[in-house]
Amino acid sequence: MKIPSKIDFINTVARVSPHVHQTPILTSRLLNEISGAQLYFKCENFQKMGAFKMRGAINAMLKLSEAQKRAGVVTHSSGNFAQAVSLAAKNLNIPAYIVMPSNAPQVKVKAVKGYGGQITTSNPTIQSREEEALKIEKETGATFLHPSNNIDVILGQGTAAFELLEKHTDLDIIATPVGGGGLLAGTAVAAHYFGNTCTVIAGEPFEADDAFQSLQAGSIQYNDTVNTVADGLRTHLGNHNFPIIQELVSQIIRVDEEEIITAMRLIWERLKIIIEPSSAVPVAAILREKHQFKGKKIGVIISGGNVDLSNLPF
Amino acid sequence: MKIPSKIDFINTVARVSPHVHQTPILTSRLLNEISGAQLYFKCENFQKMGAFKMRGAINAMLKLSEAQKRAGVVTHSSGNFAQAVSLAAKNLNIPAYIVMPSNAPQVKVKAVKGYGGQITTSNPTIQSREEEALKIEKETGATFLHPSNNIDVILGQGTAAFELLEKHTDLDIIATPVGGGGLLAGTAVAAHYFGNTCTVIAGEPFEADDAFQSLQAGSIQYNDTVNTVADGLRTHLGNHNFPIIQELVSQIIRVDEEEIITAMRLIWERLKIIIEPSSAVPVAAILREKHQFKGKKIGVIISGGNVDLSNLPF
Structure with a gap:
């Protein structure tokens, strides 16, 4: 059985919660207008050490x-x-x-x-x-400890989506970035057990689209090059998270570098929060495919806010 | 009588509240460690249009x-x-x-x-x-409508401090930047009526220290030059807000440009929020004079987050 059990997930929530921030969920009228959807940003950039990790x-x-x-x-x-x-x-x-x-x-x-x-x-x-x-x-x-291909790590990452679903029980979709696959797999497990009819999608850079390719091929694929500004997404899936992603994730949307940078800047300027390029990837994915998401309630995991301010892409 | 009445202030709160965001108040363990104080950041950078104005x-x-x-x-x-x-x-x-x-x-x-x-x-x-x-x-x-020297504008600006004192009734100090004086005067009125034993201080750039000079001289002074990165603070006090500031503000602390930029970067990196240079000025003031503030509970009005991302000071 590849999918961790509901009780394992609940135990993880109980174990992790006292040690992390229950991060805020922000909304933006303007971002809703631009996307045509209702977006709920789960701000893991405000998490301890600045990321869901x-x-x-x-x-x-x-x-x-x-x-x-x-x-x-x-x-x-x-x-x-x-x-x-x-x-x-x-x-x-x-x-x-x-x-x-x-x-x-x-x-x-x-x-x-x-x-x-x-x-x-x-x-x-x-x-x-x-x-x-x-x-x-x-x-x-x-x-x-592997950063993404470890079941306990995967379950821990899923607690962010659990908190999101606790506050907004009627989300249609949760969107995350995908790099090593830990956050995406953990989120998919959370939505599987605690989402009402909530599907999970991911954004991925064209420049490092191994997860997209892996789902197409049915086996883990690797990138030859990873020339993406989203430095957190240059890694590849592993044998623990790939089967979960295969079973529970409905779609991976690829975005180009310009879309990532535009989305990042939009969030900085409009939400007034610092997010890292990887976090902009699911936002870029929603904007790219907005015809799909009209009127949907979408939770977006803002994965982190650790950027080098001396080396910004804009 | 120069100080607006308590009932005028209460009516202002009732009038303004339905039209603005009750902005969040953030804290940071690291910023507390660095300052030696307990800091409560009232995030007006998340206000509509991105500022307390x-x-x-x-x-x-x-x-x-x-x-x-x-x-x-x-x-x-x-x-x-x-x-x-x-x-x-x-x-x-x-x-x-x-x-x-x-x-x-x-x-x-x-x-x-x-x-x-x-x-x-x-x-x-x-x-x-x-x-x-x-x-x-x-x-x-x-x-x-004058941006700062208008009693209704002054009272409106004070509602941010009112919200801060509603949540944290035992603040020792509230700190704001001072430019035209509207925010500082409004904050002082709020603390006067709703602070327990709460004093109000301001941070001001050395490069535009007209408010500091005005308090020293006992009359409104003007800057010859205003070469400060804190573009919101290049203006001067007016006849409506100066008497309030004279009576109710206990201290103006001046800071240099490097201190402003360092404080701004610190907030960006550690709180993961976008603040404009003016908002960093009271933070810089607290850090400059931290021996004064050891163990104090200090509310800081983060005045706004409208910055040109293509022209950052770091």
Whole structure:
């Protein structure tokens, strides 16, 4: 059985909720006018460390045994998951070993250090990152946490959609970005058990459309290049989340880079909130296909707000 | 008697509330750590048209007679007040004549047009702006609205602080920026009647410190130059708000340009909200003088979020 059970999901909500912000849900008359739909923005950019990734990280760590907690956790990431693991580990008083590639932005390295993560620098290849993480696992006994292809991480990410459905029980659709697939799969599980007749869709950059291609092909596909401004979406699906996405997600809409940047700017200017490019992707998808969504009530997971203000796309 | 009465203020709240957003109040553990105080950010950047100015504009218009409403309103402004008057007038179905200087940013001209304001372009001097507005007043019978030196505008601006004190009755201090003095004076009236033992302070740029100088001199002073990034604070006090500020405001703290930009960036990065430079000024003031504010509960009016994303100071 591939889909996690309802009771597993409910237990996840109970486990995660005390450790995360119940983030606000914003609306905008103007965005509704522009889209022709009713949009409910679940603001995970206001989440601890600035992204939904906190939810999955804390859930996976809370499920560790006491002995595992003492030995700590290890991950490799150049992005939000590194910060999420560091902060969640700090809050739970668990050691966190973070492998970051030598080309990771200094602002991210600094953030991880600020949360108390113990950084190991690897070469910038995936292979080198994995080797370093494995070495740490062996040396310390730390548990490896994958940022998206781990059932506890997936369930944790789904708690954002659960909160959205708690407040707005009659949503027709929930839209998320798709990168590694953790948020999308978790959201799909939440909507499956707690949505009334709520379907789940995702936005994905044309420049990194492996999830779209994977659904078409019926097996996990990989990108040759990932030249997208949506830096959080450059990764690919995994064997734990792909079957969930296959079964429960109704549509992936691809968008081009200009659409992503336009949507990002629209949200900044009109909602007055900072969102990262990845978060603009589902908004861009709704605007691109707005004939589909006329009059629909759509929850949009705003995945995060960690951007380098010195390097904006506009 | 210079200070508006409590009943006038209460009537203002009743009049304004149905027409504006009751904006959210945000907090940040990190900002509390950095400042050593407990900060409550009243987010008027999420207000209609993106700034507190909506409150004063709608209050002044709602107080017009039916005949006055038919004749419309006129103002001169290159900034948020032009947008506020245009949107408030549109919502009340009143004609709005807006004099904008020929050097006003196109983004602001476009916003005013979008809200249905009828624009007249003047030369970029204050004298030319005033002449054009006077001409329109005479030709159309429209009522002139001053952006800050008008008692109804002042009372309207004070409703933001009222909402803050309704939620947090035990604030020690409320901090605002000071430019024309409408927000500061209105806030001071609100705290006077509804604060427990709440004092009011303001932040002001060194580069446009006329309000600070006015309090020192005991009469309204003017800036020779206003080379500040806080474009909303380049104006001076007026005869209606200065006496209120003299009587009810306990302190004006001046900050330099670097402090303003640093505080603005801090809020963007940590609160993940878009604020304009003027809104960063009271935050910068609290950080500059943090020894004064240790452990205090401070409400901060985040005045607005209208920034040109193509022209950021960082």
